[in-house]
Amino acid sequence: xxxxxxxxxxxxxxxxxxxxxxxxxxxxxxxxxxxxxxxxFEREIIVVDDGSDESPLAALGTMADEIVYIRQKNRxxxxxxxxxxxxxxxxxxxxxDADDILLRTPYEHVIDLVRYGKADMVMFDYCEKPxxxxxxxxxGPMAGATLMRQHNIHGAxxxxxxxRSMLGSLRFTPGIAYGEDEEFTPQLLLRAERVITTTxxxxxxxxxxxxxxNRTDMRSRLQRLHDAKxxxxxxxxxxxxxxxxxxxxxxxxxxxxxxxYIYNVMVLTQSRHYLDRQLTDLGKIGLFPLPDRDYTQKYxxxxxxxxxxxxxxxxxxxxxxxx
Numbered sequence: 001x002x003x004x005x006x007x008x009x010x011x012x013x014x015x016x017x018x019x020x021x022x023x024x025x026x027x028x029x030x031x032x033x034x035x036x037x038x039x040x041f042e043r044e045i046i047v048v049d050d051g052s053d054e055s056p057l058a059a060l061g062t063m064a065d066e067i068v069y070i071r072q073k074n075r076x077x078x079x080x081x082x083x084x085x086x087x088x089x090x091x092x093x094x095x096x097d098a099d100d101i102l103l104r105t106p107y108e109h110v111i112d113l114v115r116y117g118k119a120d121m122v123m124f125d126y127c128e129k130p131x132x133x134x135x136x137x138x139x140g141p142m143a144g145a146t147l148m149r150q151h152n153i154h155g156a157x158x159x160x161x162x163x164r165s166m167l168g169s170l171r172f173t174p175g176i177a178y179g180e181d182e183e184f185t186p187q188l189l190l191r192a193e194r195v196i197t198t199t200x201x202x203x204x205x206x207x208x209x210x211x212x213x214n215r216t217d218m219r220s221r222l223q224r225l226h227d228a229k230x231x232x233x234x235x236x237x238x239x240x241x242x243x244x245x246x247x248x249x250x251x252x253x254x255x256x257x258x259x260x261y262i263y264n265v266m267v268l269t270q271s272r273h274y275l276d277r278q279l280t281d282l283g284k285i286g287l288f289p290l291p292d293r294d295y296t297q298k299y300x301x302x303x304x305x306x307x308x309x310x311x312x313x314x315x316x317x318x319x320x321x322x323x
Contacts, residue, residue, distance in 0.1 A: 011042040012111070012161070013090030017080035018098035019050040023059040025099045025206070032101035034066050037108060044068060046087055047098070048080040078172035078180045081157075085171065088164060095158045099206050103127075106200035109136055110161055117141070119196040120163040121189070123153070126203040136200040144192035148249035152256055152296065153189065155182040158203055166191045176231065178224040183231040186253045187238070190246050221268040228261045229278070236287060252295060258287050259302050266319050275316060279306075 014033050018026055026047070033045050045067045049055060051074030057064050070083060081095060092114055096102065106124070113122045119141055140147075147153070170187055172180050189195070232254060239250040262282075265275050282288035290303040305311035 010044050010090040011038065011115075012044075012092045012094055013084075013088035013164070014043065014045045014094050014096055015081060015084030015088060016045065016047045016096050016098050017050055017077050017084065018047055018052065018056070019074065019077070019080075020052045021056075021098040023056045026056055027060060027063060028101055029096060029098050030060070030063055030066060032104070033096070034063075035104055036102070036111070038111070044088070044090055046070065046084045048072065048084050050074050050077065050080040076174060076177060078174050078176055081180075082171045082174075085164075085167065091164060092161055093164050093167075094161050096203075097158060097205075100158065101204045101206070103130055103202055103204055105134060106136070106202035109198065109200045110202050113138065113196050113198065114161060114163075117196050119194050120166060121192040121195045122161045123147075123195060123197045124159060124161070124203065125199055125201040126154075126156075126159055126205050127201040128205050128207065130204055133201070136198050138196055138198045140196040141194035144189035144195050145246045145249040147195050147197070148186060148189055148253055149245070153185070153253065155179075155185050155257075157181040157185055157188075160185070160188070162188060162192070173234070176227045178227040179231055180227075182228070182257060183234055186235065186250060190242070190249065218269075225261070225265060225268060225278075228257070228264065229281075232257055232261060232282075232287060233285060236285060251291070252293070254287070255291050255293065255295065256299070258282065259290060259299060262288075262306060263302070263319065266316050270316065270320050272313075272316060275312065 016026075016029060030045060030047070033043065036043070047067050047069050049057075049069065049071040051072060055071060057069055060067075068087060070087065072080070072083060084095075085093070110122050110124050113119050117138075121144065166188060168191070170184070170191070172184050176183065235250060235254050235257070239247050239254060242250055262275075262279070265278050269275070279288050289307050290299070292303070294300060305315050
């Protein structure tokens, strides 16, 4: 059933985990929220400082009055996001990385979809440079399981505005340094009854060379692959406990993430020995070979190539060059 508005509550809680982010970027992030048409009593901005070397609070000046600031020991983004959820009072939740911003015009459209479209979740697009196109295409509402069965999804949790009541006991798994979204997002989607998707590019993802995802040393690469594999195993185990329609949806998502994982093993390590070892491990739990499904042309092509030793050799040699 559609959610029932409680006009005594804040409409949206914006949760910003932050760790050693330049103050000017954090300030721009907060400003992008404060500039929305939401009245102060309709929003709360929660900044969870995950043990930065220096607190940014003093440097924020009067902008500090706009936020709820929480400082904790460095325990990773998953724990920081969970702390934000613990503190949040809004009907809806929006996660934002501290070095990114919301774009006012398209995000106002997202807000309208939850105000008037009776959605419990809105999935929107993103860009790397501000995009103010106003011709949006909206689809839905539809159940989250239906969406996942029929389409690939973007795993980043910041590309969703969702009703807090959907969460139940669902939280981010501590200890995952890379890709914690990929475990959380599909489980959240399966709880959604009314999802509206929109082409509005409401989120601006700003590349920062020093961010964790841009680390190129081999230790970081292997950690990224290790975490992705843990997420795969977790989702695969969870799928076996789901009802048939939800299981089918989760199996598609797991197959997509398995394809991404194999691709990243090839690109990040360029090691045939490491690749063969990972494929053996995936085979033991039923994730390799990739299931024979007509998900996308890219998926079908990649599946055929990885099914043969020659195909894997070609991919291993060519993908790092293409990238």
